[in-house]
Amino acid sequence: MSSSRKTSGNAPQPADPTQTPAEFTFNQRAAAFWEWFSSVSEELRAIQNDRDSGDIPSIVAPKVDEFLPGMAWVFGPGMGEGFHSFTLSGEGIMCRQILADQWLQRSPGVENWTFHASRQPSGTVKDFTIKVRDLKFRPIEFWVTPEIDEEAEEVDLVLWHPLVAEVEESLCSLALFLVLDELNGEFDTTCWIGSVDFSQKRLAESMPITEIKEFIEEARASRGWKMKSPIDSWVNYSTSAEKRTDGPRKDTIGGTSGCWPVLNSFLRDSDAFEDPFLKLGAAWVYLSFPSSFLPKGNQVDAREDMADLITSALEQHRGGIPLGGAIGDRLAYMDFLIFDGDHSIALIRDAASKAGMPDDTRLEFLDSSKPGVPLFL
Known part of the structure; x- marks a missing residue:
């Protein structure tokens, strides 16, 4: 087995929000959007109350394109007279829908407004075209x-x-x-x-x-069917022995994924893969380490116990969420979606050290243009 590391101290603190960021992370994008929306909420509500939405696209579209490019948006009725709703949607595209849900979780609450992360049913469609x-x-x-x-x-x-x-x-x-x-x-x-x-x-x-x-x-x-939220649906996958090779993650025996369409695209052609999360300031990263480090007969549970500690640290600081993991012939993998760039990576590094992960653990980006690095520098 590889040796495990000792804990490395307290988790790092976020950068000063008053400073210009070196990277425009998803957390910064979401915060910027909510600050802007709060500043124009009464103007938008007045336009909606007057039932004259002609100016809405010129006000809203540039800001959505700036902060959350690729997302769809729509206004609708709120919870009472004079109240309105705003919906930001990934239009069924899983990676965008995950981020729309995270955007909603970061809402500060805006008076007279209700927010949604997916298109809501329309009150009537009789004359809809x-x-x-x-x-x-x-x-x-x-x-x-x-x-x-x-x-x-x-x-x-x-x-x-x-x-x-x-x-x-x-x-x-x-x-x-x-x-x-x-x-x-x-x-x-x-x-x-x-x-x-x-x-x-x-x-x-x-x-x-x-x-x-x-x-x-x-x-x-x-x-008695139970609602299964698309963003909480996980896929189990496996690879037959004859299809396992030496390419990135090509030794995978089996695993789970919280965003299978993206991971499947990577597994099909890792050299050409572009991470769709990057456009919105998030990134799919994964930790890889020798599968021999995990106790035989208990590999999956041991990997998940370590991943849970990392997930807890990320979620405490809204730095990321888990996206699954896998066991391979040579390596084991943990997948995460990070929202705060270098700060999220620092959280992963600190939590992984406390979890006792091996010295030769690497942090890899799913995107082919971003090189991986040893996790413990």
Whole structure:
């Protein structure tokens, strides 16, 4: 076994927030957004109360692009007369949705405003129209035949729309999921909708899509289905012996992931991989160390015990969250999403030392352009 390190002292303190940051981390971006929104909240509320939202994009879009690029946003009704809501959404893209949830957790609270990290159900969609390129889709034009998948606890859909025979199916699918988000909200759509097939075969059994929300609510209530938040859903994965090689993490036997779409993209082609979290000031990092360091027969639990100590330190300072881990033929891995750059790395280093991790532990970035370093310098 490799030797373990002794504790290295107290956790480092955050940098002085009055100083210009050397890096624009996610924590700094979120703080800057909330400071800006708080300063214009009454102006935005007045515009919304006057029902004249023409100036809203010119006020909001530049700031979202500056602080949280790539995120979608929308205003909506609040909890009472004269109250409003603001939604920031990753539009179903897992990595962005994780950060939207973290953005919401950092809300300082703004008087007269409610905030959401995913698109909420619309009050009514009777006259709603979705535009996709030059095409217009109305909810009442979608007819759906639902079929319950008891094992997956989902509802599969067979759909028909007048434009299906005229345009590519991908456009109809895009419009469909925008409509479902309006009807059910983003999380409910992600959680409860399974496979989707456009076909006329079951048109005689179909119902207007506006009735699907009630159908899903009855199905899940009668069967006791529990809501599974997409950002709290973990994937187990494994690699067969013949596919394990000497590339980055190619020795992996099996593991878990809290953001499988991103990790899967890395595992397919690590040389070309670009970390999508970097654009928003976050980063996927992982610790690697010899798997021989872990006690035989108890490798997974031992790794998770050390990872829990690191996670606790990160979460205490809002420095990051766990994203899983893996056991390989040669190395073991712990995955984290960090929100505060060098400060988060310092938290990991200090907690890893206290957890007794081996001297030859390395900190690696998932992004191919960022070189890894020994964790204990």
